[in-house]
Amino acid sequence: MDQLTTDRLMEIMRICAGEVDPVVTTADPEDIDFADLGYDSLALLETAGRLEREFGVAIGEGELADARTPADLTALINRLLAKTA
Amino acid sequence: MSTDTEGLALDDTVVTGMGVVAPTGLGRDEHWTNTLRGASAIGPVTRFEAGRYPSRLAGEVPGFDPAAHLTSRLLPQTDHMTRMALVASDWALTDAEADPAQLPEYGMGVVTAVSAGGFEFGHRELQNLWGKGPEHVSAYQSFAWFYAVNTGQISIRHGLRGPGAALVTEQAGGLDALGQARRQLRRGQPMVLAGAVDGSPCPWGWAAQLSTGRMSEEPDPVRAYLPFDAEAGGYVPGEGGALFVLETEEAARARGARRRYGRMAGYAATFDPPQGSGRPANLERAARAALDDARLGPEEIDVVFADAAGTSEEDAIEAEALRGLFGPHGVPVTAPKTMTGRLSAGGSALDVATALLALREGIVPPTINVSRPRPEHTLDLVTAPRRIPLATALVLARGQGGFNSALVLTGPC
DSSP states (O other), X not given: OOOOOHHHHHHHHHHHHOXXXXXXXXXXXXXXXXXXXXXXXXXXXXXXXXXXHHHTOOOOHHHHHHOXXXXXXXXXXXXXXXXXX | OOOOOTTOOTTOXXXXXXXXXXXXXXXXXXXXXXXXXXXXXXXXXXXXXXXXXXXXXXXXXXXXXXXXXXXXXXXXXXXXXXXXXXXXXXXXXXXXXXXGGGSOTTOEEEEEEOSSOSHHHHHHHHHHXXXXXXXXXXXXXXXXXXXXXXXXXXXXXXXXXXXXXXXXXXXXXXXXXXXXXXXXXXXXXXEEEEEEEEOOOSHHHHHHHHTTTOBOOOOXXXXXXXXXXXXXXXXXXXXXEEEEEEEEHHHHHHTTOOOOOEEEEEEEEEEOOOTTSOOOOSHHHHHHHHHXXXXXXXXXXXXXEOOOOOSHHHHHHHHHHHHHHXXXXXXXXXXXGGGTOBOTHHHHHHHHHHXXXXXXXXXXXXXXXXXXXXXXGOOXXXXXXXXXXXXXXXXXXXXXXXXXXXXXXXXXX
16 A cells, blocks of 8 residues: 555545635645644544545544644554554 | 614514525525516426436525535535525625624524434435445534534534524424524524525435325426315425524614514414324414414414415315414415425425515515415415515414424514
8 A cells, every 4th residue: 555645635634624724834734733724623533534444544543633733644644554564 | 675673672573684595596686586486496306316206306406506605624514405504694694784703702593493404414424334334434424414403503604602403393493493593582692593494305305205195296397286276286395495683673773783674573383183183283273373472463464475285185274274364365375385395494484584575575476386276275375476565474384293383574664
C-alpha cells in the first residue's frame, strides 16, 4: 500500500467535510490545527473512517485525538502502515 | 405589504418573516405567483428510480441546487430535506430583517416539525451498514437522519441558542410547530424561528408511505390527487415547506420590524379515537377550539385552507366538520396543495405561508384538477382564484395516526 501524502489527506478531508476555512497565516497548511482549518471532531471521525477503509489500518481513538494537524495525521497513518507492512 | 401595526396588542404573536421552499417555487414570490396561476408541480418522481413502485408521482422542488446556497462543509453531513430547511431558514430571517447576532444570546428559539427525519441519508447509510459493514457508515449518520436534525442545524447555522424543539405529528406538524413557538413566546421568549420543511422522496420514504395504503396509484398527474372529488383515490406525496419568524408584537416593535404578514390568532390540536372505536373523529373539535382561542365565531372566518386528505373517507370527515362549523356552503374552502401534493409536515406550513399571502393580497388561491366535487360534501370549493375581502383564515391539517390541528390567522391590518 502506498504511503499517505498530506495532499491526498487534504483531498479526502474535502470529500468528507468540505473545503478548509480561509486562514490568514504564513504557516504551512499541513501544520495548522484542524480546528483552525474548520474541521471539528466529527469531520475528523468521518475522515478517520475513510482512511481506515482506504489504507486498511485501524486508528485508535487516543491516536486520533493526538493528531492535531494534517501533518500529524499523515505521519500517524504512515506509522500504522509501516507496522502492518 | 403593511407596516400598519394598529390593532395589534403587545402580546400578540405576529409573523414577521417567511422562507418558502416548495414544489411551486423557490422563494415566497415564485410560490405565490405559481399558486395563483394554478400551476401544478406534480410530476414523475426524479429523485430515485420509481418505475417499479405502484405510485410514481411526486411534488418535487425543482431546481434546488444545495451547493449554490450552502458551504461545502454542510453538504456531506446533511440530508436533502435539511438542506432545503437551512435555505428556508436563511430566507425567513432575511425577510424579517432579523439579525440573530443583534439579539441576546438566548433570544431566539427554533421549532421544526418533520415526519421521517433525513430518510434519504439514513437509507444510504443503512445500505452501507448491511451491504458493506459498520466501518462504511458515515459518522454524520449519528445525527443526519434524526427527527431533530433540522432544528439542530438551523440553530447552529444562525447561532439560535433559545429553546429548541422538534415535533413529529406528520402533516399536522407544520401547525403544531407554530403552536409550540407561540408557547415559547408566551413564556417570555422574544422570537422563534418555526415551521417545517419535510419530505422523503427516496425508496425508504416511499415504502413507508406506501404502507399507509393512502398513496394514489393513478399515473396521470392531473387525476392523481383529487381531494373532495368523486374520483378521489389517495394522495401524491411531495417535499418542501416553509419556515417563519414569529415574535411578540412587543419584540417586533422593539427591534423596529417593519413587516407583519399577519397574526397567529388561534391554535388548537386534538387527537382521534382509535379506529373501530365507533367514536367520531376530532377534526371539528380542533377547529372549534382554535376559533375559541382566537375569540372568533365561524361567521368571522373568511376562508378555509383544507387538509384535503384525498381519500373519500377522510374527505367526508373534513367536509362534515366544515358543515358542522360553517353550515352547508358556508365558507370558501380551498386546497392549493392539489398543486404540490402532500408535503408531510411541510404541507401545513406551506398552507400557512399561502394563507398569509392570500390575506395580504385579498385573493383565495385555487384548488386545481377537482372537476367533480361530491355534492354531498356541500363545500364552497374555490376552483379559480377568487378576489374577496379577506381578514381571517382557518388552516386545517391532519397527520397520519390521528393528529388534528387547526390554526387561525388574521391579516396584516
